[in-house]
Amino acid sequence: MGEERFKFMAAAYLVLIRDGKILMLRRFNTGYEDGSYSLVAGHVDAGESFREAIVREAKEEAGIEIQLKDVAVAHIMQRISSGRISVFLTAEKWAGGIKNMKPEKCDDLSWFDMNNLPANTIPYIKKAIENFRNNIGYSED
Numbered sequence: 124m125g126e127e128r129f130k131f132m133a134a135a136y137l138v139l140i141r142d143g144k145i146l147m148l149r150r151f152n153t154g155y156e157d158g159s160y161s162l163v164a165g166h167v168d169a170g171e172s173f174r175e176a177i178v179r180e181a182k183e184e185a186g187i188e189i190q191l192k193d194v195a196v197a198h199i200m201q202r203i204s205s206g207r208i209s210v211f212l213t214a215e216k217w218a219g220g221i222k223n224m225k226p227e228k229c230d231d232l233s234w235f236d237m238n239n240l241p242a243n244t245i246p247y248i249k250k251a252i253e254n255f256r257n258n259i260g261y262s263e264d
Contacts, residue, residue: 131208133167135176136248137185138197138213138255144234145252146185146221147241151230160235160244162211173210181214185232186222189214198255201263202247211251 139146139162147160165180167173174194181189198211223232235241237256240249247264254262 129206131206133173133176134164134207134209135167135173135180136161136209136211136251137163137177137181138211138252139163139181139185139217140213140215140237141234143237145237145240147233147235147244148184148223148229149231149241149243151228153228156245158243160231160241161248173212177212181217182224184223184225184229186219186224188218190216193217196260198251198259199261200247200251200254201261203263209247209251211255213255 137146147162149160150157163180163184165176165183167176171179174191177194178189178191181187193214193216194212195214196210197213200209200211202209221232223229237252240252250262250264
């Protein structure tokens with residue numbers, strides 16, 4: 124038998140923009156970065172694409188429906204030290220009103236000016252948003 128290969132953990136993040144503002148959530152009671160702002164996001168399940176994962180997460184976390192055809196890649200980040208591939212996806216259209224569907228894990232779901240993110244934004248999220256604003260498609264963290 125050969126040596127087992129390294130495997131990345133895959134996660135999808137939603138970069139949802141409305142009127143120059145980005146939708147962000149404050150993590151709560153999760154055990155990871157609680158009290159910090161992030162994006163609607165989640166791990167990619169086995170057999171699921173990044174686009175399918177973010178469509179699922181958008182409904183589960185923010186109560187909105189996004190069509191697969193409306194999802195586009197915004198940024199890709201290789202998070203080297205944590206062994207993760209984070210794909211940031213955007214959609215210009217969605218159906219339904221934004222609603223915090225997981226109050227047990229999120230204590231704020233709000234729109235923020237993209238040029239004035241909360242001070243307590245998770246650093247790699249802030250970096251990804253800045254790269255998206257600057258049309259940088261790939262980064263490493």
